[in-house]
Amino acid sequence: MGKSNLQKVLESGAFAVTGELGPPKSAEREVIEHHASFLKGNVDAVNITDNQTAIVRTSSIACGKIILDMGIEPNIQITCRDRNRIAIQSDVLGAAALGIKNMLCLQGDHASFGNEPQAKNVNDLDSINLISTLKKMRDEQELLGGDKLEAPLDVFIGAVANPFADPFEYRVYRLAKKIEAGADFIQTQAIFDMERFERWMEKVRELGLHKKVHIMAGIIPLKSLGAARYMKNNVSGMLIPDHIIDRLKGAKDKKAEGVKIAVEMIEHLKTIEGVAGVHIMAVAWEEIVPEIVERAGLLPRPKFD
Amino acid sequence: MIVAERKPLAEIIKAIEPYEKVLVLGCGECVTVCLAGGDREARETALALSIARQKAGKPLQIKSHTVERQCEFEYLESARKLVEEADVVISLACGVGIQTMNMYYDEKQTLPGVNTTFMGMPVEQGVWMENCLGCGDCVLEETMGICPIARCAKSMLNGPCGGSQNGKCEVSKEIDCAWHLIVERLMRFNKLDNILKVKPPKDWSTSHHGGPRKTIREDVRL
Numbered sequence: 339m340g341k342s343n344l345q346k347v348l349e350s351g352a353f354a355v356t357g358e359l360g361p362p363k364s365a366e367r368e369v370i371e372h373h374a375s376f377l378k379g380n381v382d383a384v385n386i387t388d389n390q391t392a393i394v395r396t397s398s399i400a401c402g403k404i405i406l407d408m409g410i411e412p413n414i415q416i417t418c419r420d421r422n423r424i425a426i427q428s429d430v431l432g433a434a435a436l437g438i439k440n441m442l443c444l445q446g447d448h449a450s451f452g453n454e455p456q457a458k459n460v461n462d463l464d465s466i467n468l469i470s471t472l473k474k475m476r477d478e479q480e481l482l483g484g485d486k487l488e489a490p491l492d493v494f495i496g497a498v499a500n501p502f503a504d505p506f507e508y509r510v511y512r513l514a515k516k517i518e519a520g521a522d523f524i525q526t527q528a529i530f531d532m533e534r535f536e537r538w539m540e541k542v543r544e545l546g547l548h549k550k551v552h553i554m555a556g557i558i559p560l561k562s563l564g565a566a567r568y569m570k571n572n573v574s575g576m577l578i579p580d581h582i583i584d585r586l587k588g589a590k591d592k593k594a595e596g597v598k599i600a601v602e603m604i605e606h607l608k609t610i611e612g613v614a615g616v617h618i619m620a621v622a623w624e625e626i627v628p629e630i631v632e633r634a635g636l637l638p639r640p641k642f643d
Numbered sequence: 644m645i646v647a648e649r650k651p652l653a654e655i656i657k658a659i660e661p662y663e664k665v666l667v668l669g670c671g672e673c674v675t676v677c678l679a680g681g682d683r684e685a686r687e688t689a690l691a692l693s694i695a696r697q698k699a700g701k702p703l704q705i706k707s708h709t710v711e712r713q714c715e716f717e718y719l720e721s722a723r724k725l726v727e728e729a730d731v732v733i734s735l736a737c738g739v740g741i742q743t744m745n746m747y748y749d750e751k752q753t754l755p756g757v758n759t760t761f762m763g764m765p766v767e768q769g770v771w772m773e774n775c776l777g778c779g780d781c782v783l784e785e786t787m788g789i790c791p792i793a794r795c796a797k798s799m800l801n802g803p804c805g806g807s808q809n810g811k812c813e814v815s816k817e818i819d820c821a822w823h824l825i826v827e828r829l830m831r832f833n834k835l836d837n838i839l840k841v842k843p844p845k846d847w848s849t850s851h852h853g854g855p856r857k858t859i860r861e862d863v864r865l
Contacts, residue, residue: 418797423844445804448796448814459797466801467844482844500805508803508826511839515801519841527805574806574813 342439343411344383345494346642347615348523348552353608354615355636356413356525356554357381357627359405361396367404370396374405376624380631382639383440385525385617388415391573392452399433412438413496417446422462423471423482430472434491442496442525443468447574466519469497473520497521499553501538502531502577510541517551524551525617528558528569529603530578539612548612555607558619559626560596563587597630604634644673644764645737646771647680647757649688655733656695658754659703665692666729667756668722668744669709670736677771680735680757682709688735688756713740719747726751762793779849779856785837787828792845794821800842 347354357377362369377384384405386398402412414433416426430441445465449457463471471482472495479487497516501509513524529535535555542548560566563586570578582599589595600618607613616636620627631637659665667689675681689707696703708725712718713736726732732753734741744753761773776793782800783790792798796814803822806813810823829835847853 445797445799447806450814461797461799462847463844464797464799464801465804466841470841471844498805503803503805503807504809504820505803505807505823505826507830508835511835512801512803515839515841575804575808577808 340492342383342494343642344413344440345522347382347640350640350642352640353636354552354554355381355631355639356383356385356615356617357624358385358387358617358619358621359401359624360387360390360621361398361401363393363395365396370401370404371408373622373624374408374410376627378408378410379639380628380637381618382615383411383413385413385415385442385619387621388417388444388446389420389452390415390621391447392419392449392454392457394453399429399436399438402433402438403436406437411440413440413442414438415442415444416468417444418461418463418465418468419446419449419459420457422460426463426468427471427475427481430475430493431487431491434493439492440494440496441472442498443472443521444498451574465497466515469495469516469519469521477520495520495522497524498526499524500527500575501529501535502527503575506534506538509538510545510547513542513547513551514545517547521551523614524553526554526556527575528556528619529607530558530576530582532603532606534577536610539610543612548614552614553612554615554617555610555613556617556619557600557603557607557630559600559623559630560586560592561623561626562592562596593626597626597633600630601633604630604636608634644676644762645739645759646677646761646763646773647674647735647737647759649679649684649735649757650755652688652691652695655688655692655754655756659692659731659733662703662730664704664728664730665689665706666722666725666732667692667705667707668713668726668732668734668736668753669707670713670734670740671709671711672714672736674736674740674757675709677765680737682707685709685735688733692733713737714743716743716747719744776850778845778847779853780846785842786825787832787834787837789821789825789828791821791825794819794824798845800845801838 386401388398398414402414405412443465449459476491476493499513569576667685669680669682669685685707689705693705710718726748733756734753735756738759741755762775763771763773766772774793778792807820812818812820
């Protein structure tokens with residue numbers, strides 16, 4: 339078993355890069371492989387979303403195994419929305435047995451957003467409970483209910499933070515709770531409002547949290563003005579300031595401008611104390627990731643034996 | 644109180660289609676206060692059903708009556724004659740009252756005339772809000788009297804989630820984020836410490852998830 343590649347990169351002090359893949363609404367292995375191929379060698383691990391925005395898609399663990407077979411390290415997302423603690427712990431063991439080492443704990447968007455709005459929202463655990471469950475399974479070799487696991491479990495525990503959600507003052511304390519619960523690394527919501535992110539990081543440093551956890555800053559390259567507007571108005575917990583929208587509006591080549599914004603942001607994030615890497619979410623635009631990481635000076639990715 | 648809404652008339656009309664003698668039975672408790680199934684609504688519903696059936700050429704013998712409290716056997720006896728005369732009863736009480744009727748008058752069927760929605764309170768004229776899920780393990784002392792189980796869309800014990808913006812829930816701008824309210828009230832009382840420690844997973848076995856519940860009080864049993 340041993341450490342994941344992502345853990346090695348973060349612990350080495352190198353500026354880490356993760357990508358993201360949204361599984362298809364089909365059982366087509368080739369589709370997953372096609373999207374993943376753009377990320378291979380360009381990122382340290384790839385997040386696989388777990389029925390993101392409550393839309394039914396191929397399972398994150400299955401896709402994780404498919405990209406693992408391609409030599410790409412997965413970071414599977416686990417939400418609390420669809421499974422109770424019995425199913426989640428079972429899936430964690432199953433994923434680990436398949437060789438998946440990075441697991442990201444999230445609450446999950448409410449089912450009312452998705453394509454099964456009549457579904458029961460489970461939420462047996464909350465996202466912080468989920469983090470502590472994984473930690474207990476790993477560090478105490480115990481299930482939540484106290485039953486002993488029959489063998490040790492290796493997992494690198496991820497969590498998310500949203501500096502753009504409210505109440506702003508409480509958000510760093512919530513991050514502290516996630517660290518207390520057992521998060522090893524954090525991926526933030528996509529940053530567009532850099533000023534607010536910097537204020538949040540200031541508070542993070544004040545509490546010394548950046549020394550206790552690896553914080554990766556979220557980036558979404560904007561593909562079009564429509565995409566930006568859609569996210570601004572429809573994606574929960576997302577804040578896109580008008581100056582970003584205006585910049586895209588004024589640009590002749592929207593895609594090129596979107597890439598330029600992303601690269602500039604990464605360059606800036608590299609200078610912020612406590613930011614350990616970036617998490618690039620170019621879902622359905624994976625082919626742009628190689629260019630972004632190249633232009634942001636993040637290639638080649640570190641290699642470990 | 645228990646909040647309910649009267650079922651759409653068309654649904655009730657369909658439910659009583661096979662019957663000729665119908666009793667609409669209101670309840671004097673919660674459903675009276677939330678204007679869904681009190682005496683006034685029982686009379687109105689009976690009248691509306693009667694008109695609808697007349698129009699359809701299938702006249703109905705319909706009566707309405709209201710008992711003080713439909714969720715206790717002892718209040719149901721007063722309706723015996725009316726119940727026995729009817730082919731079927733449409734109850735405008737909450738789901739508890741409807742079931743009490745079916746248990747007490749086992750030989751007669753009582754059908755639901757309302758949809759029981761939640762335990763809650765009126766926040767302003769004409770607006771009721773859910774605020775208790777009856778989970779069997781109250782945490783209100785830690786959350787400043789604002790229930791995260793009932794009022795957070797994800798029933799989080801360590802909220803708020805990342806979807807809380809401008810004090811509103813990601814589910815709807817009409818819903819206040821319960822955790823936003825909790826954090827604000829804790830700050831005002833200088834008690835934010837209450838929620839800085841990780842709250843362990845909730846024991847749902849005290850709630851409905853542990854199976855249908857029954858309370859037995861030996862000290863008051865006869």
